[in-house]
Amino acid sequence: MFKLVVSDLDGTFLNNSGTFDVDLFNQVYGEMQESNISFVACTGKQCERVEELFGEHGKGIWILGDSATRIKKDGVVVKEFTIERNLALQAIRDIESFSNDFIIIACTTEAAFVHSYIQDEYYKIVKGSYKEVIKIDSFDQINSSFLKITVYDPSGRSSLLRKHVEKTLMDQIYIVDSEANWLDITALHTHKGETVRKLQEILGVTEDETLSFGDGENDVELMSIAKYSFAMKNACDNTKNAASFITKSNEENGVLLTIKKMMDLQKQ
Structure with a gap:
């Protein structure tokens, strides 16, 4: 049964x-x-x-x-299940070092945070999955506990981005490119x-x-x-x-x- x-x-x-x-x-x-x-x-x-x-x-x-x-x-x-703050911010830095045109969504126990300069078309996509979304000038301003980092890439480079981030954080995080346009980073084994x-x-x-x-x-x-x-x-x-x-x-x-x-x- x-x-x-x-x-x-x-x-x-x-x-x-x-x-x-x-x-x-x-x-x-x-x-x-x-x-x-x-x-x-x-x-x-x-x-x-x-x-x-x-x-x-x-x-x-x-x-x-x-x-x-x-x-x-x-x-x-x-x-x-949270991810250590410094590790989350390091992951964001690694993502931004690969390219500055990713849509980064920093998810916390409070809300999902996105850059204040996000374009309306991408903000609408984010709102499709997140009810509570807050625009912020810098992810360093986040004080809540991080749950995950999600990346939306209109160009479909998630697999390449995963390999880039894994070079420095492979044994410290769980990372998966669920689709060509989406990548998630959570705490190890989460x-x-x-x-x-x-x-x-x-x-x-x-x-x-x-x-x-x-x-x-x-x-x-x-x-x-x-x-x-x-x-x-x-x-x-x-x-x-x-x-x-x-x-x-x-x-x-x-x-x-x-x-x-x-x-x-x-x-x-």
Whole structure:
């Protein structure tokens, strides 16, 4: 029997418009609640942005947000995993030394910070994943605890940037280029897979009792924490290779339909 469902959001649970089938979700989630199955949104998005996305429909869901550096449920932060301030600022300096045209998002326990000179088109992209965004003249002014550093690169150089930063910080941070345009830096050993394991411990749930869904490079670890791991049809090759199964795409309600089918099988 499975008791926990963990799903990435962008490219997995959410469709390409960044929304989801509310009626189908309410139906499936209602059945999950009746069966005492927990639902987890595991994402790079800010927890508060996830709460905004689900609205009234998200009561009771677990959120592993900000690239799994925070565990939150019903407005209450359960755990946070921070990156040492000097290390975070060093990472930012390394990023800026590679190129000065990256969109750097410094995520803290308070908000997401961006440079005050950010262009409107890129600020809009940032707001798609972060509800609380503050413009700042220098990241050195940040006094809150750092959760992660995220980089958006319109030119798609994330892989090259990762290799550049790894030259000096490889053994001190966790870094992943989830897509050509996106890169995340968190504390060492802090990633989706490890944070899900911590949640499994909190809930007393095993890998054999877990379903997971993902599509990107940063979802590979999600495939290892669940007996029933599903890569979306639109997933990258590494995630597909790591998954136990391939399911329908994010445009076809792959996550919700698979959960429904698995619950039906479980009842039988």
